[in-house]
Amino acid sequence: MGDALRIALLGCGVVGSQVVRLLDEQAGDLAARVGVPLELAGVAVRRPARHTDLPAGLVTTDAAGLVARGDVDIVVEVIGGIEPVRSLLLDALAGGKSVVSANKALLAEDGATLHDAAAKAGVDLYYEAAVAGAIPLLRPLRESLAGDRITRVIGIVNGTTNFILSRMDATGAGFDEALGEATELGYAEADPTADVDGFDAAAKAAILAGLAFHTRVTASDVYREGIGAVSAADVASAKAMNCTIKLLAICERTRGADGTEQVAVRVHPAMLPRSHPLAGVGDAFNAVFVEADAAGSLMFYGRGAGGAPTASAILGDLVAVARNRVRGSRGTGESSYAALRVQPMGEVTTRYHVALDVADQPGVLAAVAGAFAEQGVSIQTVRQEGRGDAATLVLVTHTATDDALSRTVRHLADMPFVRRAASVMRVEGTVNE
Incomplete structure (x- = not known):
């Protein structure tokens, strides 16, 4: 078995502490799966006094210094937030270190920059734990x-x-x-x-x-x-x-x-x-x-979510990244070739459930149906609940653009016989009342 791969852990809260535990408890199995041992090079935290369970030599408050160390091969980040994490991870990637992150906020805001940095350096950026915890997705x-x-x-x-x-x-x-x-x-x-x-x-x-x-x-x-x-x-x-x-x-x-x-x-x-x-x-x-x-x-x-489930996803990424480094290869990177337009919500076709508190009088249903028709929105089902002051019309539409449905609801709210829109909610799937 070859030389160990050294890991810098950024953050040691609910998730990070479970990563440390699993690295220790499963050290033998992880080494067998990767082909070399995985060792913690250091753990960056803000409050060292809270981490007396960790070996004193591993704990540091200097995250940037830990990332920059020449003996670190892989950086695992569980701090969260945008900065200083973005800068730390970009430095890690630029320094030839692969990165495993659970940071959904950063990846959703500026994942492109991180992917570009990983591709330029020829290293891995994995983030299974950023979505749905332990679920392999x-x-x-x-x-x-x-x-x-x-x-x-x-x-x-x-x-x-x-x-x-x-x-x-x-x-x-x-x-x-x-x-x-x-x-x-x-x-x-x-x-x-x-x-x-x-x-x-x-x-x-x-x-x-x-x-x-x-x-x-x-x-x-x-x-x-x-x-x-x-x-x-x-x-x-x-x-x-x-x-x-x-x-x-x-x-x-x-x-x-x-x-x-x-x-x-x-x-x-x-x-x-x-x-x-x-x-x-x-x-x-x-x-x-x-x-x-x-x-x-x-x-x-x-x-x-949860410490152990999320740590499980992180360890899965860590094993994959470590195997790539042992082989001198790189895993699957970003695929953004399609570059499709993201459609604004107003253009998306949806269905609505609309409940209207209305005056119980002749012609109300016809007027309500007319308001939908004016916007090109067809009604799938309609029923009336209650009588008098407690009268409620409940309608479910067929699909139409979200803009058309929103305009219809605003128009209905302005009608004199509509006291209020008691419920307006989108509907997914096939509903049979």
Whole structure:
């Protein structure tokens, strides 16, 4: 067995500490799989006093110095955020070191720069742990399905929001109550903004779309809508249609008005038929449904977060990168040859569920139907619930552009006999009321 490969670990929190543990506990197996031992050269942390369990000689607060060391072969980054991490990883790549990262925010914002630096230096940039935790997802998209044409990727990629929506569905609780439970159980951060407002899922959607469609997609390209406005009434309306509500990341090939192939990438809550495979994904689990021309439908399911699951994905990348270095080769790099246009959300065709509190009087249904027709939006189903002051019209549309549907809803809200739009939500899948 040859000389050991030396690893610099940037960050040693919930995930990093599990990486250290697995490197120690599985040292023999990892060496056998790679062909040489894997050794920690150092661990960069901000507060050394919190890491008394690590050998004192490994701990440093000088991340830049650790990255620059000549005896480091691979840099593993679990700090998160944009800077100083971007600069650290660019320095590592420029110095001929391969990089393993779990940093979805950085990869979604500026992955192109990192990929270019890795290609220029002839080293690897792997990031399986950036999306869906322990679930092997990115490598199948990048390698296993490289000979196929992926048409759609739709998934639940944020465990916190899935837990909240699952509890609302199971108990009838409101959003605030379910969020409180998620926080108490440790599924939600003290500041849950990144999760509940969809930022986390949008970053992951950008990475998934880039891999699936061979196109550079950034987080700013992703239409994003969180779950804060989802109410118990919305959940009840979904149940009446035999649906559930999920925060979905949806990446799909589309066609523009001129017929050219494009990609649409969006994150938003949607009503999903309970017959859909994703509808039964509960608690804080993640699942991603992939549709491809030859392979058909594939589903990836598992724990999408947590120290040990995420560390498992990191170790998988680490073994792959280490094997490449032993062989003197480089793994699969970025594939962005297609360079498809990212379609604005207004041009994307969607379906809507609309619940309107209306005056119970003759001609209301005809006027509402006319408002949809004016925008070229056809109605699939319509029903009335209640009478008098409690009258509600519930409509589900056929597909139309999101702009047309939005204009219709705004017009309806201005009608004198419409008291309010009680629920407006997109619908995915085939719904039969």
